[in-house]
Amino acid sequence: MALAARRNIRRLAELSADRGLDWLNLFVGNIQTGFGPYVAIYLTTSGWTETSIGLALSLGTVVAMVSQVPAGALVDSISNKTGVVLFSLLAFGTSALLFAIQPVALAVYVAEVIHSFSSCTLGPAIAAISLAVAGPAMQGLRFGRNARFASIGNGIGAALMGAVGYYVSERAVFFLTAGLSLPALLPLSRLARIDYRRAAPCGNDGAKTAGGAGRMLRDRALVTFAACAMLFTLGNAAMLPLIGNALTKTVGGEASLVIAACIVLPQLVVAAISPAIGRLAEANGRRSVLLLGFCTLPIRGLLFAALTDPVLIVLVQILDGVAAACLGVMVPLVTSDVAGRSGHFNLSLGLVGLAMGIGATLSTSLTGWVGDRYGHPVAFACLAVIGIAATVLVWTAMPETRATQPVPAPRE
Amino acid sequence: MTLVSRLPGSASAVLAAPLLLLNASSVSLATARDTPMILLTQGNTTTHDGAAPSSATPVAPPPPKNLEPLPPSKSTGVLGKKVVGPDGKELGLVVDVVVADDGLPRAAVIDFGGFLGVGSRKIAVDWRLLRFAPARPDGQVLLTLGRAEIQAAPEYKPDAAADQMVGPPWEAPPSTAVHK
Numbered sequence: 359m360a361l362a363a364r365r366n367i368r369r370l371a372e373l374s375a376d377r378g379l380d381w382l383n384l385f386v387g388n389i390q391t392g393f394g395p396y397v398a399i400y401l402t403t404s405g406w407t408e409t410s411i412g413l414a415l416s417l418g419t420v421v422a423m424v425s426q427v428p429a430g431a432l433v434d435s436i437s438n439k440t441g442v443v444l445f446s447l448l449a450f451g452t453s454a455l456l457f458a459i460q461p462v463a464l465a466v467y468v469a470e471v472i473h474s475f476s477s478c479t480l481g482p483a484i485a486a487i488s489l490a491v492a493g494p495a496m497q498g499l500r501f502g503r504n505a506r507f508a509s510i511g512n513g514i515g516a517a518l519m520g521a522v523g524y525y526v527s528e529r530a531v532f533f534l535t536a537g538l539s540l541p542a543l544l545p546l547s548r549l550a551r552i553d554y555r556r557a558a559p560c561g562n563d564g565a566k567t568a569g570g571a572g573r574m575l576r577d578r579a580l581v582t583f584a585a586c587a588m589l590f591t592l593g594n595a596a597m598l599p600l601i602g603n604a605l606t607k608t609v610g611g612e613a614s615l616v617i618a619a620c621i622v623l624p625q626l627v628v629a630a631i632s633p634a635i636g637r638l639a640e641a642n643g644r645r646s647v648l649l650l651g652f653c654t655l656p657i658r659g660l661l662f663a664a665l666t667d668p669v670l671i672v673l674v675q676i677l678d679g680v681a682a683a684c685l686g687v688m689v690p691l692v693t694s695d696v697a698g699r700s701g702h703f704n705l706s707l708g709l710v711g712l713a714m715g716i717g718a719t720l721s722t723s724l725t726g727w728v729g730d731r732y733g734h735p736v737a738f739a740c741l742a743v744i745g746i747a748a749t750v751l752v753w754t755a756m757p758e759t760r761a762t763q764p765v766p767a768p769r770e
Numbered sequence: 771m772t773l774v775s776r777l778p779g780s781a782s783a784v785l786a787a788p789l790l791l792l793n794a795s796s797v798s799l800a801t802a803r804d805t806p807m808i809l810l811t812q813g814n815t816t817t818h819d820g821a822a823p824s825s826a827t828p829v830a831p832p833p834p835k836n837l838e839p840l841p842p843s844k845s846t847g848v849l850g851k852k853v854v855g856p857d858g859k860e861l862g863l864v865v866d867v868v869v870a871d872d873g874l875p876r877a878a879v880i881d882f883g884g885f886l887g888v889g890s891r892k893i894a895v896d897w898r899l900l901r902f903a904p905a906r907p908d909g910q911v912l913l914t915l916g917r918a919e920i921q922a923a924p925e926y927k928p929d930a931a932a933d934q935m936v937g938p939p940w941e942a943p944p945s946t947a948v949h950k
Contacts, residue, residue, distance in 0.1 A: 395888050602888045
């Protein structure tokens with residue numbers, strides 16, 4: 359009797375934790391929007407020069423790159439993952455407030471550093487909580503839901519911040535961002551009592567295997583996956599800014615609207631299909647989902663190179679949504695497959711994050727360089743070729759990482 | 771389009787230009803807001819070094835002798851100010867000012883279009899196409915050019931050898947005349 363009652367309570371707690379994670383992802387998606395390219399606009403309206411804005415943003419990028427792997431190791435070593443999320447969210451709020459209160463150099467640099475570092479702890483911590491909440495059999499679905507709600511949060515964030523920036527002020531956007539980090543703390547109460555020892559990746563149950571962090575980082579499947587993710591980001595990151603730039607040149611007064619559609623439509627697609635992608639990965643394996651996501655990249659590049667009709671361009675962005683859903687689910691899922699039992703899940707996630715960060719940075723420079731010399735179509739074709747290379751790499755080198763037999767759910 | 775005076779914003783633009791230079795020289799730190807609204811004129815830059823007492827406590831140097839007022843109602847910084855078109859719709863932000871070798875502003879670089887910072891492009895427009903209203907609290911800048919002309923303009927790259935700016939339509943050579 360008592361056992362049954364305890365089991366029921368636990369079921370309820372799990373259900374509640376699932377909802378809590380949904381809300382957490384939504385609010386985090388919401389907050390992250392404010393730190394995007396909008397920072398550059400805000401600093402410009404505050405009288406910052408191009409050079410100093412570039413310096414501040416580069417500082418953020420460098421800090422994010424340098425801290426990915428150490429931050430992952432740090433999250434691995436802390437068993438209280440909700441505590442990590444709490445601190446990261448408070449850091450986000452502080453960073454947004456620093457931006458809002460006075461955009462002077464020191465405050466902005468500090469804000470960039472705080473935000474970049476806490477991004478590196480927040481993502482892995484949420485992924486680790488998700489593993490604990492979902493259990494091995496439901497990971498795909500759980501990461502699918504994470505991606506869905508993060509994407510909804512992004513969409514709401516973009517709409518809110520666009521409106522506040524337009525009707526109130528650029529500065530108000532950052533006060534709003536800071537304010538939004540408070541409701542994001544509420545779902546944490548539902549996650550605080552999760553038994554993190556249930557999920558081996560947390561590495562706090564004494565199950566740390568012999569191989570240390572070094573061996574984990576040299577794992578063939580992990581390194582291959584990181585290389586695939588880097589190539590994908592190299593081909594993907596500059597695609598949207600480039601098409602936005604092309605649209606601003608060719609489409610008239612409604613260019614901003616078309617660009618907004620190019621940003622929002624993929625978010626809707628991610629929100630719609632991510633859970634299905636997670637289910638597909640559990641049913642058909644990770645390779646097929648990776649290939650599905652990766653092969654959209656060359657198609658998109660070639661279509662952008664050829665198309666000029668804004669309506670068609672917006673429709674092509676559906677492919678961006680498919681790719682984003684696949685990557686959004688597969689990055690934590692494959693990493694969990696590979697590093698799941700080692701106690702180095704977050705460290706490994708950091709490595710993949712670092713690879714993607716490098717890809718994104720190179721993507722912008724490469725595309726800028728090619729676009730300046732040879733024009734937009736050639737730049738898109740170039741991104742398409744990188745996409746083909748990424749797809750071929752997945753096809754030839756990436757092993758299937760799904761456990762060969764379904765893992766039984768570890769419930770008494 | 772009427773042929774308006776060639777000296778836009780009259781004295782205010784002339785006053786604003788050295789202010790901008792001042793700003794640009796302290797690139798990484800100063801924001802336009804922090805720049806004191808005082809115009810430091812040439813000459814008379816001697817300091818009172820000899821007058822300072824030889825004690826260990828550092829003494830702030832006295833202000834320069836030649837200070838002239840720079841009233842905010844008649845002058846304004848332009849970096850980061852919003853640019854609106856003749857129809858009053860927002861076009862972009864002033865991100866840089868290009869000066870010629872005579873020290874006078876030649877063009878303004880405007881970051882144009884985009885959504886939430888994605889997809890904007892920089893173009894240079896002739897300084898004379900801008901109208902300034904320092905008295906307005908938001909310091910909005912009016913650009914006397916249609917959206918279509920801006921849109922078709924080549925992108926401005928600071929270090930490109932063949933940079934171009936959009937000139938006044940009434941001066942456009944026949945080969946590149948803007949068709950209405």
